[in-house]
Amino acid sequence: MIVTFITAPILGRLLHPADFGLIATSAPIIGFVTMIQNLGLTQAIIQRQMITKGQTNTLFWLSLLLSLTFAAGLSVLAPLLARYFQEPRLTAIIWAGAVLTVVSVIAEQPMALLTRGLRFRLLAVLDILGIVIGAALGVAIAWYTRSYWALLVPLACARFLNLVVSALAARWFPGRPVWDEAARQMIGFGAGLSTFNVLNFFARSADNLMIAKAHGAVALGFYDRAYKLMLLPLTQATWPLGRIIIPILSRLQDEPEEYRLTYVSSVSLLMLAVQPGVLCAVIYSDATVALLLGSKWAEAAPIFAWLGFAGLHQTFTSTTGWLFISQGRMREFGIVGLVGSTLAIASFAVGLPWGPLGVAISYVVSDYALRLPFTWYMTGRAGYVGVGDIYRIVIPHACGLLVSASALVLVKASLQAPSPVALGGILVVTYVINSAVLTLFRPKRLLMIRALKVACRSVMLRATS
Incomplete structure (x- = not known):
């Protein structure tokens, strides 16, 4: 929160309100795809009292398949959405967001396993690192370019950092899926x-x-x-x-x-x-x-x-x-x-x-x-x-x-x-x-x-x- 309070006034002075409006226009579109492609399966992993590796594999491959499908659809629709809002710059922003949605889904599985294992200290450090590094890069890019792309950098930094660190810390890599009754129940919960x-x-x-x-x-x-x-x-x-x-x-x-x-x-x-x-x-x-x-x-x-x-x-x-x-x-x-x-x-x-x-x-x-x-x-x-x-x-x-x-x-x-x-x-x-x-x-x-x-x-x- 402290980092955000420091960077918010800096970015507010370096960038124009229209830059924030441009990113805010794309955010609901990208955010919607990010949300629906997971189907709530991350919380299903956390909430379940007992879970096997095969079941987590099932949820991962299902999430990844949905993610790639929705990201591809979003990329195709990007020019049409830009035309609807009469803002050509939205096309490239939405394409970048589509890539980040896939990265986010891949990272969510090991992140959920870390949460399920109550490894909150590691998760807190990971959050802080993502915020600090992303904020520093965002301010630097805003300073030198005065571009709205500076507003996407913190998000991208956090997503990639979550993916790399959580996968290594959880020591989990996807394997063969197992379709059983428990997996179907978790999909229903999600x-x-x-x-x-x-x-x-x-x-x-x-x-x-x-x-x-x-x-x-x-x-x-x-x-x-x-x-x-x-x-x-x-x-x-x-x-x-x-x-x-x-x-x-x-x-x-x-x-x-x-x-x-x-x-x-x-x-x-x-x-x-x-x-x-x-x-x-x-x-x-x-x-x-x-x-x-x-x-x-x-x-x-x-x-x-x-x-x-x-x-x-x-x-x-x-x-x-x-x-x-x-x-x-x-x-x-x-x-x-x-x-x-x-x-x-x-x-x-x-x-x-x-x-x-x-x-x-x-x-x-x-x-x-x-x-x-x-x-x-x-x-x-x-x-x-x-x-x-x-x-x-x-x-x-x-x-x-x-x-x-x-x-x-x-x-x-x-x-x-x-x-x-x-x-x-x-x-x-x-x-x-x-x-x-x-x-x-x-x-x-x-x-x-x-x-x-x-x-x-x-x-x-x-x-x-």
Whole structure:
């Protein structure tokens, strides 16, 4: 996250908003192919309690066959897509993306085996190396060429690094496939997960495609940067934690109470770590965007503020997928994806006539009024974490955010445009206020004390080792 916060303002100053809009136009197309060609088989490997080498071979060859087929189709369609968006440069970008989709699928099998083996330290190092090396190369290329290709370099670097290192670390190479009942069950599980992923993908990509077609690359550039900036703290915290928690929860299915405590503790600490920062960035959206992207991105600030408001609850809501996946509740997960994506796309269409800001506002209103309560209901209606557990998780954090927001509004009344140092101080105060409110709730207080003890013990062990 630190590397991204450093490189985002540099790239924002070196490249034009239209460059970001161009890549954002191609991203949904490439991302869709990347997602459907795997069929959710990676999570099937992680979630399965017992798996053989022959079964992993079966899933690998099936994924590779689908990947090559979709990549070839994408390459053929690239000129037509470029003509549709009236942007000839899209052809080469989509061709490059097609190659990366194949690389990604080949790497996913050994990556899944490393995750299944709980080798999280290696995976974390691999993630960090990919981010750091990719960011350095991306900034260097942007500096010397001022080209939109600099935005694809970090992705390419991470994909190739994942492939090489994970294959060597897992000591796994594809062999003869075995078609048995367990393999068919995993394919069924993956298909159910893939259904949700496809629906969720459409919901996350339809806004980009609509804005690109209706308002052009520059407008999409502002929207895309605001959206990516909002997602940054969520993805950088939620995705790595999810990679750890899902296999752990999958192994706790026979211990309901331990399962529930593990999920509640993990999500509570995640919300404590992410939500106050998002709240501060939302209220000081102008200063945040100017600091991280530069003054020429001022139009992105109100878009970022509205999307960030949705990000406050998505810090929690995005983790509900951990429950569906670890419990194998793919049918319900698919229903959540279908309803959620339909509501999201409808909200984009409603707000589209008013430009990117209208899309953001319409999405947030729909998210809080419709998608959030439905998702919470579907999550808690079965399994080990009920609706009551969800409210007990969320209400203390909501109280902390309300008190913190009130304090920030009062501060902003006298400090409209803080310096970077002042903004950092305000951020610290936000975390302090939020934490103080949470200590009023006994379960949160005990959790924070326990987490602090673990952190102190870890620091002491490292100091003495």
